[in-house]
Amino acid sequence: xxxxxGAVGKHGSIAVMERLIWTLKHERLARVVLTRGLDHLGQxxxxxxxxxxxxxxxQRLGGAMPATVYRGQTCxxxxxxxxxxxxxxxxxxxxxQRITVYELAA
Numbered sequence: 001x002x003x004x005x006g007a008v009g010k011h012g013s014i015a016v017m018e019r020l021i022w023t024l025k026h027e028r029l030a031r032v033v034l035t036r037g038l039d040h041l042g043q044x045x046x047x048x049x050x051x052x053x054x055x056x057x058x059q060r061l062g063g064a065m066p067a068t069v070y071r072g073q074t075c076x077x078x079x080x081x082x083x084x085x086x087x088x089x090x091x092x093x094x095x096x097q098r099i100t101v102y103e104l105a106a
Contacts, residue, residue: 020052023052024048028044028047028051028097029044031097032044032096032097043096044096047094047096047097051094051099051101052066053065053066053067053070054067055101055103062075063075085104089102089103090102090103
């Protein structure tokens with residue numbers, strides 16, 4: 001078996017899937033101390049799906065979240081020189097993975 005890395009956008013490339021699997025293993029499941037069965041793993045993967053699509057900005061999408069792009073909405077990035085935030089901040093807790101996400105409410 002030979003490990004193969006590909007480039008994004010090239011024919012036969014699986015680079016995007018490799019990055020997704022890396023994110024799954026290193027950003028989420030590495031934070032979980034113990035998996036307590038298939039139901040627990042399913043819940044962890046459900047949380048990962050919510051985090052990955054709704055909360056995590058993606059470089060490939062220009063800093064937007066996949067759910068934002070899917071809904072056809074635009075992603076407004078605050079300017080670096082802004083002194084105040086445009087709206088309230090929402091907080092999401094992913095308890096099992098010990099992650100708290102802070103996002104601007106639109």
